[in-house]
Amino acid sequence: MTSSVVVVGAGVLGSSLADRLARSGWGVTHVEQFSPGHVRSGSGDESRLIRSSHGDDELHARMSRRALELWRELDPRLVSPAGVAWFARRADGWEAASERVLTRLGIPNERVDPAALFPSVNADDLAFTLLEPEAGLLRAREGVRALADRAVAAGAQRVTAVARPDGERVVLDDGRVLEADHVVWACGAWMAALFADVLELRITHQDVFYFGADGRWAAPDVPGWVDFDGAAYGMGDLDGRGVKVGPDVEGPGVASMSAERRNSPELERVARAYLAHRFPALAGAPLVGSRVCQYELTPDERFVVSPHPAYGGRVWLLGGGSGHAFKHGPALAERMESWIAGSEAPEACFTLGDHRRHDVQLRTAGTKL
Template identity: 35%
Template structure:
């Protein structure tokens, strides 16, 4: 792993996030899962009788990092998920996620991404299997604006390496990209690619090895007539009690809390494509190609080099149709494939006719303004809700886990923009 990343100080207090944050403006040892499930199941069942300090529901990026942070503060924590850590239907599943600090000058998310990068590095260093690939992250813009310079200035104040590039320089460094219609690029050389599913399963294994509990447990919508919640109930009727609860269930939050969350979070269908470069061709592999975001694209295409021989990945940030994570059809249609091939032909012409190696359908869990949603339940004093990742939340997992833990334990200040009251209900 690189030695070039300066570990950021965990900042005192939380900077304001800003009044509005559109999603487009900001994209702008246990060795196996089997060992995890077996050991965790035994631990949880043995300790359920004695009770837990906290139960965290949802083993995605927000939930797993929250459980880890609470445990590091000496608390007994049980992590639950209906299917497993970073499972295929979750918003935290899949192969790769981009980490970058190019956030249109937004101080909160820039700082959280930078803080989180250090934590992802630490997790990667603890294990033989790579968690983070330093591919760099390249943003390409159709116009050079003052906002780009303001964002770069903020990053430089924080000590984040960043450089502005003209088209001739970019074309020389990455000749397989067609920069037609591009005015300027912003390159973040220390950013890159997190192996999503692997990273969370590794973190969960660390959590269990240190004494935490994990169970596959499908939770019914919680109910309580009191000012607190005493227990969660499984679909089969089993109950688990704790002093407090954190629900980090991504696109399932509206189903668990229809009155409190409801349409404050709306899942959307998002298609993902992997194209196979020619045999023996390393021009599109990490080292020769960065992760990238095309701000000039109508659908805000973004993607990754060929990492670990999975193929050249392209995804669209434009929100797809509303999507049910339980019942939604996860097949990619012919029209979507034709449209992404047209984009390839324009921006990556050498891959225009590359075989389609794999497709996936995942989902964003969108808030109306792109901000995360993290707040205490309005009726239950010992329940917290963490979600609204809106397609950019995964990278912030370590910082979110710390933030939620601070709020739960009363040691931190809340960010108003992340509260329930700041999230409008869709009409």
């Protein structure tokens, strides 16, 4: 007998799960109030880094590597094969731990001269640079839409509506009520208000900036990069949008999902200063674009993949993904299928409870600027 599920939310996590379950033969109803990949989601920017380095965390290194395979299976054009470079400011920091784990798992990595990767780079403050040559740059918005569309092609029903929980049911703004064997709420930052009684999420304002550069800075010839101890990340010019710089300090809290998304002048100055320091030839490069995202962060910045404690495994929460959901989404959905079906227990680190501690291990910010 076919199992049925309602998945609420068509960001990367919800679309990954709807796609996975539909292709496995589940009866899937996929609910989204806007459209897959819309600009107000946490997955609303055009691009993301896909890399396996996660310090000494082997679980997430394996899962990210698997997700990269699944993105390429979905559509090879979604991933630009640029690689990702890690600027290590310490000999024994996050990057060295990542290097050990990647080597143990057989994931390609090597220490390189950054001058061979970038048209202009200042490495005076670096202990070494670690390159993941098989990592890449994901066309994120296109990826979410491709997942959601493949789910429909596999039999999922897409419903455009605002949804709210009513016990084990989903109530839509037009009065319809959806019921299924399972309900999964994967609605990003909106989960903070819907499930405040069981779920702790910080919703923050985060900025990314795009700067004009000449053709030497085009991806995939120029890789993505992460400066963990410098709390910054970025990539070469992907699809002509400009060189991307993201200050990864934790932004201010967001009180309303309807807030206007205006970039912070202070963080623009931070991005410009970092660009001038790390890539001297781009000092004074013009700002050609920007984006405001909203992160939904758990206390330990790990995902929430957990049954709601009140409904005996019929209602699940899937979230806490901003900042790293694209690196794991399709692989997390692959694992979650068995958790929902009850054939395996979910990873304890993703469940609800007081075991979560505050750290920043999964983000690209090892310190505050």
